[in-house]
Amino acid sequence: MSSFHNDEGHERSVSDTFSADERTLYEGSTADDEGYDDGRPSGELSDRDHDILESEDERERLLTQKPGFFGNKSVKIGKNEGKKAAGKAKRGRKTGNEDSSSLMYEMEDRIGLSSSSVSRNSSESDEQRLLATSTQRKSRRKRIWRRFIIHGVIVIVFLILVFAVYRISVRSKPKINAAAMVSNGTSLFAPTTILISLDGFRADFLYRDLTPTLNKFIENGISPKYMLPSFPSVTFPNHYTMATGLYPEAHGVVGNSFWDPALQKEFYYTDPNRSLQPFWWGGEPLWVTAERQNVRSAIHMWPGSEAHISHIEPAYVDKFNGSEVLPLKVDRILGLLDMPGPLDVGVRADQPRPQLIAAYVPNVDSDGHKYGPNSTEIRSTIQAADDMLALLLVGLQQRNLTDIVNVVVVSDHGMATTDASRVIQLEDLVNPNDFEHVDGWPLFGLRPKNIKDLEHLYQQVAKKAESIPSIEVYLKSNMPERYHFANNERIAPLWIIPKAGWAIADKADFDVEEAKKNGDQYNPRGVHGYDHEHPLMRAIFVARGPAFPHKPNSRVEPFQNTELYNIICDSIGVEPASNNGTLRLPLKPVGLHTDPETPPNETPSDPVETSSFFATTTLPSLSSLMASASGLEDASASGQLNAPITTPTTSAPPAASSSSEPESWWQWLTHKADGVEEWVDGFLHKHLPNNGEDTPSL
Incomplete structure (x- = not known):
């Protein structure tokens, strides 16, 4: 120790x-x-x-x-x-x-x-160590989670970008079928179709010696004598019918202007704020069908193409420009065809070459409204449209694409001449104050303020229509079935439909009595929108290309424009959506346009201006009338009097009515005498004192 x-x-x-x-x-x-x-x-x-x-x-x-x-x-x-x-x-x-x-x-x-101080300090030290350890662990966990989240976000963004690039590459890459790809010597082309709509181009415009290119196109292709539009025969419903294969009652664009009672909104075709919302446009148009199936499309001013339908956009959309000259449209179409194909060097995903090109040409319709379908001015407009087609066909030939690219030329409706003498005052038919909304033009869809008054108002207008043969009056319940114009709430419950060449106007737009007194002219001079089966409303369809492997100048039976959607889908190799059409490619010709049994070209007559009928006609004397009657009797006896008489106030009847019984000489004489009597009564009523009441009538 x-x-x-x-x-x-x-x-x-x-x-x-x-x-x-x-x-x-x-x-x-x-x-x-x-x-x-x-x-x-x-x-x-x-x-x-x-x-x-x-x-x-x-x-x-x-x-x-x-x-x-x-x-x-x-x-x-x-x-x-x-x-x-x-x-x-x-x-x-x-x-x-x-x-x-x-x-x-x-x-x-x-x-x-001291020992107590040591113990106390030791405890505090332990607590501090625990607190520091806990804080460090929490801080470390936060750092770990923060890094995990940051890296997770980076990974997610990267995956989204990869997916987007993949989708773009898939969409930009068409379905390549080696057997269907054809070379023009410089590039391989998948099935490609150019669809051109000549708005307002009436079928008989082809028979006026103004369209050498279109007539030659018919000789090399396949076409019916005419194509029927859909009812009502106006621009927006028919262009969207051609794009979807659906009747207007099915796709919802039931007129150029209409009211939707569910949306409490009005559609008006020339106002983009009221017409380009996607909720107006039902069905699936051509460009959506094509893009869904990775076939790229380019739409040039086609009605409805700017509406973002189904949120699927064409590869190219050109906004409407009514002042664009026709050669620029050709340049645009050929420029699209000049883009690199999917197998070409320099191809870009964001600039694909489209397989569907649909172009809208408004010029013929515009000048037809302004000057009339039989005016001198419309002749030059028709020729300009034909020249545009010539430029396009020459451009295809220069690119060796004549037998590779399909070309389809159509129109949406025809056109009828109007005149101040064939305008009916709306106020003479109904009281506008009884109605909440008035839809359409030249036909009128009426929505009563009180739906309980509908039957009474219908009977009132129908009674007046009995003495006005130039109008028809319908409820949705008795609308002709062939119109396919009843099964949609956007269709007004009561309709006044004028005959071809007639118009209805309210006094705010055109006062009929004042116009007659002042000799005012009614505008527009040309109108459409009538019965879609009337000869003046007939449209055109002409096609040529590898999807139409028929004999040149082949003729098919006339069909309605609901068939166009299926035809175009088949021509570019996509499966059409459900629609009202039934025709599929290949079309089935019934012969050639040059066959002896082919119906002759028909040029329907426009209505005659009643205001100038007697002014331009010398009234015959009674002796001359009797002499004429004697000659007619001899002609009738010899069988030479076979043609029906067309009255001055109505348009020419459809071809189907040409087989009716001919009018006898006595009936013809009676009608002429009635006409003279009416003219005399009108003259006396207008120019003699006491309204001619003391003057005996003839």
Whole structure:
């Protein structure tokens, strides 16, 4: 056992002075220093002791504290503190065992703290370590989650971009069928069709020696004598019918203007804000069908193409521009064909070459309204449309595409001449104040303010129509079935439909009586929208190309324009959506246009201007009438009088009526006498005093 000398010089053992714990501490320290003597008195801290204390203190500081984290300052014990502790140890030996025990506790903690202070500091240190560890773990978790989210977002964005690029590449890449691809010498072409609509181009315009290109096109292609439009025979419903294969009652565009009671909105064709919302346009048009099946399309001003239908856009959409000259339309079409194909060098996904090109040409319709379908001005417009087609066909020939690209030329309806003498005042038929909305033109769809008044109003107008043969009156319930114009809420419940060449106008637009007094002219001079089966409303269809492998000049039976959608879909190799058409390619010719049994070209007569009938006709004398009657009797007896008589106030009847019984000479004479009598009564009524009441009639 170790011993040491006290101040009195007596040797004492460690066990006599310290407790058991103190002896253990002291002996351990002595054992560590055994064999080491630096010449210092026993019990005094050496430099090594100071170094040990400093090392242990530094280790504890690093384990329990982060400098500056909790705002605590590290405690360092150097040699000065060791000397102070040694001095206290000396004083403890003088004051006895109690002070010695205190000294040993101070030396054990190395900073002179009591056991309770050590315990308290140890607890606080543990809490600080736990708090620091927890905070570090939370911070580490936050950093991990933040990095995970950032990387996740990056991955998701990358996948979206990859998917978008994939979709673009898929859509821009047409279905390539090696057997269907044909080379023009410089590029491979998939099935491609150009569809051109000549708005307002009446079928008999082809018989006026104004269209050499179209007539030659017919000789090389396939066509019916005419194509029937759909009812009503106006532009927007018919162009969308050709694009969808649906009747107007099915696709919802039931007129150029109409009211939707469910939406409480009005459609008006010349106002984009009221016509280009997709909710107006039902069904699936050609460009949507093509794009769904990865066949790219280019639509040039076609009605409805700017409406974002089904949120599927054509590859190219050209907005309507009524002032665009026709050669620019040709340049646009040929420019689209000149784009690189899917297998060509330099092809771009964002600039594909379309397989469907549909172009709208408004010029003939515009001038037909302005000048009339039989005017001098319309002749030059018809010729200009034919010249445009010539430029296109020459361009195809120069590119060696004549037998590779299909070309289909159509129109949407015909045109009839109007005149101030054939305008009916709306106020003479109904009281406009009884109706909430008036739809359409030249036909009138009426929506009563009170639906309970519908039957009464219908009977009222129908009664007046009995004495006005130039109009027809229908409810939706008795609308002719062939019109296919009843099964849609956008169709007004009551309709007044004028005969071809007649018009209905309210006084705000055209006062009939004032116009007659002043000799005013009614505008427009040409009108359409009548019975779609009337000869004046007939349209055209002519096709040529690899999808129409028929003999040149082939003739098919007339069909309605609901069939066009299927024909175009088949020509570019896409599957049509459900529609009202039934024809599919190949078409089935019934012969050639040059066959003897082919019906002759028919040029229907426009209505005659009743206001000028008697002014331009010299009234015959009674003797001349009798002489004429005698000659007619002889002609009738010999069978030479076979043609029906067309009255001045009506248009020529359809061809089907030409087989009716001929009018006898006596009936003809009676009608002429009635006409003379009416003219005389009118003249006397207008020019003689007392309204001619004292003058006997003839």
